[in-house]
Amino acid sequence: MPATDPPPPPDSWVRPCPPEQGGGLWVEPGGFHVDPIRAVNRAIISHGHSDHARPGHAHVLATLPTLDIMRARLGEGAGGSLQALAYHQPLRIHDVTVTLVPAGHVLGSAQVVLDYQGSRVVVSGDYKRRHDPTCAPFEPVACDAFITEATFGLPVFRHPPAAAEIARLLHAGQVFPERSLVVGCYALGKCQRLIAHLREAGYDKPIYLHGAHLPLCELYQRHGVDLGELRPATAAAKEEMRGAIVLAPPSALMDKWARRLPDPLIAYASGWMRVRARARQHGVEMPLVISDHADWDELCQTLQDVAAPEVWVTHGAEEALVHWANLNGFRARPLHLVGFGDEET
Amino acid sequence: MERFAALIDALAYQPARNGKLRLLVDYFAQTPDPDRGYGLAALTGGLSFAAAKPALVRELVASRTDATLFALSYDFVGDLAETVALIWPQRPGSNQPSPSLSEIVAALAGAKRAEVPGLIEGWLDGLDATGRWALLKLITGGMRIGVSARLAKTALADYGTARGVAVDVDAIEEIWHGLTPPYQPLFDWLSGSGPRPDVAGTGGFRPMMLSHPLEEGDLESLSATDFRAEWKWDGIRVQLVARGQPGAARIYSRTGDQIATAFPDVAAHMGFTAVLDGELLVARDGRIAPFNDLQQRLNRKQVTAKLLKDYPAWVRIYDILFDGDEDLRGLPFDERRARLEGWFARSNPNAMDLSPLLDFQNWEELATLRLNARDSAVEDGAIEGVMLKRRDSTYVAGRPKGPWFKWKRGPLVADCVLMYAQRGHGKRSSFYSDYTFGAWRGEPGAGGELVPVGKAYFGFTDEELAQIDRWVRNHTSNRFGPVREVSPGLVFEVAFDSVHSSARHKSGIAMRFPRISRIRWDKPAAEADRLETLERMVVS
Numbered sequence: 001m002p003a004t005d006p007p008p009p010p011d012s013w014v015r016p017c018p019p020e021q022g023g024g025l026w027v028e029p030g031g032f033h034v035d036p037i038r039a040v041n042r043a044i045i046s047h048g049h050s051d052h053a054r055p056g057h058a059h060v061l062a063t064l065p066t067l068d069i070m071r072a073r074l075g076e077g078a079g080g081s082l083q084a085l086a087y088h089q090p091l092r093i094h095d096v097t098v099t100l101v102p103a104g105h106v107l108g109s110a111q112v113v114l115d116y117q118g119s120r121v122v123v124s125g126d127y128k129r130r131h132d133p134t135c136a137p138f139e140p141v142a143c144d145a146f147i148t149e150a151t152f153g154l155p156v157f158r159h160p161p162a163a164a165e166i167a168r169l170l171h172a173g174q175v176f177p178e179r180s181l182v183v184g185c186y187a188l189g190k191c192q193r194l195i196a197h198l199r200e201a202g203y204d205k206p207i208y209l210h211g212a213h214l215p216l217c218e219l220y221q222r223h224g225v226d227l228g229e230l231r232p233a234t235a236a237a238k239e240e241m242r243g244a245i246v247l248a249p250p251s252a253l254m255d256k257w258a259r260r261l262p263d264p265l266i267a268y269a270s271g272w273m274r275v276r277a278r279a280r281q282h283g284v285e286m287p288l289v290i291s292d293h294a295d296w297d298e299l300c301q302t303l304q305d306v307a308a309p310e311v312w313v314t315h316g317a318e319e320a321l322v323h324w325a326n327l328n329g330f331r332a333r334p335l336h337l338v339g340f341g342d343e344e345t
Numbered sequence: 346m347e348r349f350a351a352l353i354d355a356l357a358y359q360p361a362r363n364g365k366l367r368l369l370v371d372y373f374a375q376t377p378d379p380d381r382g383y384g385l386a387a388l389t390g391g392l393s394f395a396a397a398k399p400a401l402v403r404e405l406v407a408s409r410t411d412a413t414l415f416a417l418s419y420d421f422v423g424d425l426a427e428t429v430a431l432i433w434p435q436r437p438g439s440n441q442p443s444p445s446l447s448e449i450v451a452a453l454a455g456a457k458r459a460e461v462p463g464l465i466e467g468w469l470d471g472l473d474a475t476g477r478w479a480l481l482k483l484i485t486g487g488m489r490i491g492v493s494a495r496l497a498k499t500a501l502a503d504y505g506t507a508r509g510v511a512v513d514v515d516a517i518e519e520i521w522h523g524l525t526p527p528y529q530p531l532f533d534w535l536s537g538s539g540p541r542p543d544v545a546g547t548g549g550f551r552p553m554m555l556s557h558p559l560e561e562g563d564l565e566s567l568s569a570t571d572f573r574a575e576w577k578w579d580g581i582r583v584q585l586v587a588r589g590q591p592g593a594a595r596i597y598s599r600t601g602d603q604i605a606t607a608f609p610d611v612a613a614h615m616g617f618t619a620v621l622d623g624e625l626l627v628a629r630d631g632r633i634a635p636f637n638d639l640q641q642r643l644n645r646k647q648v649t650a651k652l653l654k655d656y657p658a659w660v661r662i663y664d665i666l667f668d669g670d671e672d673l674r675g676l677p678f679d680e681r682r683a684r685l686e687g688w689f690a691r692s693n694p695n696a697m698d699l700s701p702l703l704d705f706q707n708w709e710e711l712a713t714l715r716l717n718a719r720d721s722a723v724e725d726g727a728i729e730g731v732m733l734k735r736r737d738s739t740y741v742a743g744r745p746k747g748p749w750f751k752w753k754r755g756p757l758v759a760d761c762v763l764m765y766a767q768r769g770h771g772k773r774s775s776f777y778s779d780y781t782f783g784a785w786r787g788e789p790g791a792g793g794e795l796v797p798v799g800k801a802y803f804g805f806t807d808e809e810l811a812q813i814d815r816w817v818r819n820h821t822s823n824r825f826g827p828v829r830e831v832s833p834g835l836v837f838e839v840a841f842d843s844v845h846s847s848a849r850h851k852s853g854i855a856m857r858f859p860r861i862s863r864i865r866w867d868k869p870a871a872e873a874d875r876l877e878t879l880e881r882m883v884v885s
Contacts, residue, residue: 154421155432
């Protein structure tokens with residue numbers, strides 16, 4: 001090929017894939033999928049949440065923590081052969097060079113940087129720009145096309161500083177010292193981040209965990225994330241739980257499980273808690289607006305940082321972000337991928 | 346403002362009464378004067394400034410945001426104040442300091458109309474999202490966070506008790522109407538650093554005693570011989586504070602608002618010295634008129650001679666709190682009643698009479714009286730039901746459970762046809778939850794038409810709401826913004842307190858307090874009630 005040829009347009013070699021052919025994105029010159037939703041031959045996985053890391057692929061490429069998370073959650077289903085790729089290490093797969101770059105979403109989460117004949121596409125996966133003691137921060141990568149999530153792609157979603165939300169939780173503990181503070185949160189990422197933020201705020205008492213949250217916390221600790229003293233909630237006496245902080249899956253909050261706790265004060269940590277009607281639907285007493293997804297300002301900032309002429313918007317409120325991006329000089333369009341946004345919010 | 350915002354935010358999510366009390370006490374303890382006093386005033390309805398209209402808020406946000414992005418956001422959130430609070434883009438580098446609640450109250454009280462938008466804009470820039478939400482709730486005058494004035498006062502008593510001050514909620518009620526925001530002397534007293542505020546000479550409103558609705562099964566555990574009964578009159582509750590001459594007379598509404606200037610025809614006859622509890626009504630030649638007539642006299646600053654003549658006010662007295670300067674509130678009901686009758690015989694004032702005691706031997710007899718109240722030849726439409734008062738009940742402030750009950754007569758019902766449905770707000774923002782329903786004028790199917798007779802938005806469960814919502818979406822015949830017109834097909838049994846003639850409504854009638862009592866999925870629309878049926882119920 002002569003050196004003067006222009007690079008191929010991004011949509012000529014990276015395409016959304018119909019679910020019946022695996023879903024996610026299909027990178028033809030590399031012969032692999034990114035975050036496919038059905039079992040495929042070769043898959044690159046951006047991070048360990050179950051809507052991105054599906055079972056049954058023959059060959060899986062991901063960061064080491066992501067592979068560990070998949071092994072912990074999927075067991076044998078994690079895949080036939082698992083290959084770890086460190087951040088910033090380029091790997092050639094057929095005609096495409098793949099580089100994983102931190103996405104700041106959860107431990108091991110990566111943007112997938114794809115280079116082909118001078119054209120660069122970045123699949124951001126899920127990401128955020130906020131401080132998170134449990135994972136490497138997002139790094140913007142200049143590219144020709146940037147594929148962004150839009151979970152919180154409306155300008156009403158502007159997350160407050162996590163430290164302020166943690167301070168509200170700790171203040172509630174002072175107002176209601178005889179109650180246990182139960183925080184609903186997802187097992188992967190949010191749980192560990194909450195613990196780390198509590199430790200940053202100087203909270204050094206043991207933190208109690210629902211059984212479903214224990215294995216991933218232990219996995220984080222094995223990867224060098226310091227979470228302080230953790231105890232299983234089931235083993236503790238009721239009296240011991242007065243004034244204690246307990247983390248549990250959201251589904252356990254309204255379940256019989258919560259009855260073992262003394263007069264539980266139900267909190268819920270999620271970006272959706274920003275909207276009152278949503279928080280009320282969950283019946284929570286204390287909504288905590290803490291999210292592992294970029295809020296509106298972060299999404300807009302990221303598009304400007306990455307400065308890709310083309311922006312493809314997937315799962316979430318595509319319409320508003322596409323509108324904003326087009327107003328601000330990007331060529332933006334929605335990419336209707338199926339099957340995302342199911343697990344983590 | 347942050348503390349106040351955090352308080353009402355937490356209160357809005359707090360279902361338990363005790364939890365709310367704890368949050369309020371914490372706020373009083375953590376917030377300095379005068380901010381906590383203004384926060385208290387905001388919760389008890391004690392702040393008054395010209396409320397900002399939602400239209401002003403819309404204009405402000407439109408000047409800062411893209412119309413498409415705002416529309417998408419409002420559609421998702423469903424509440425204007427909340428959408429604006431969340432979407433508000435602070436002007437880069439505006440660096441506005443966050444305003445305190447007292448600054449906001451003072452600035453709004455002193456502001457000229459044209460200055461208000463600029464003030465609000467500056468505050469929105471200085472506050473975070475929760476602060477902006479609280480500010481917008483405050484200035485548009487709709488807090489709706491489930492805290493009654495009574496609860497706030499109970500929290501004040503808890504706050505004082507925790508600081509070793511001997512105080513209960515009745516003691517707060519007793520002095521409340523002599524106090525004004527920001528309540529510095531009150532907080533000084535409750536913090537143990539000042540005397541109990543002296544409110545003598547500030548008008549003398551005494552907190553009223555209120556009743557509980559009688560519930561299913563209550564009567565079985567109560568003995569008829571322990572109780573007295575009176576009619577429950579359909580007017581407004583008033584307290585007459587008479588201080589020797591008509592010019593010094595005070596008439597207080599239930600919430601302690603002074604309304605004597607609007608009722609000179611009663612005040613003119615208050616030359617005695619006493620504090621009385623009774624019902625303000627309109628009466629002609631000794632016959633009580635329906636509530637609609639009284640409404641002509643309410644919420645007016647000026648009364649014309651014509652109004653006084655057409656709608657003469659009357660007070661039907663049922664209790665005496667002070668005879669001269671003697672406090673009778675500690676006496677049992679029967680003794681107060683004897684004192685009331687003696688006082689009335691002596692004074693015999695114009696424009697008022699005594700509410701008679703009802704004659705009954707047992708609950709069955711009283712139930713019959715109550716059921717027939719609507720049809721009785723005397724003063725129909727002016728009786729809402731009966732009141733039960735324990736013969737030994739002392740007069741205590743607030744709503745104690747046990748001594749007084751109200752036993753409302755059964756509601757009227759009619760089968761009406763759903764005509765229009767409108768989307769609700771907040772939790773119901775995605776549901777069609779406000780219903781306009783009609784009755785048939787003429788014969789259905791033979792040139793007859795439905796005319797709207799009322800509107801209701803409660804009386805159904807969440808599950809029923811979802812079913813109606815689905816029905817509305819499947820039977821829409823026309824759309825007008827948030828309103829859908831539906832083809833006639835769904836019948837509601839509507840309960841209401843009374844029907845009045847109304848020149849403003851196409852049907853010529855208006856229902857008082859309508860609510861959905863049953864959904865008649867089974868009933869064909871053609872079999873719903875005729876307008877004539879409702880017209881026969883009109884109170885005249």
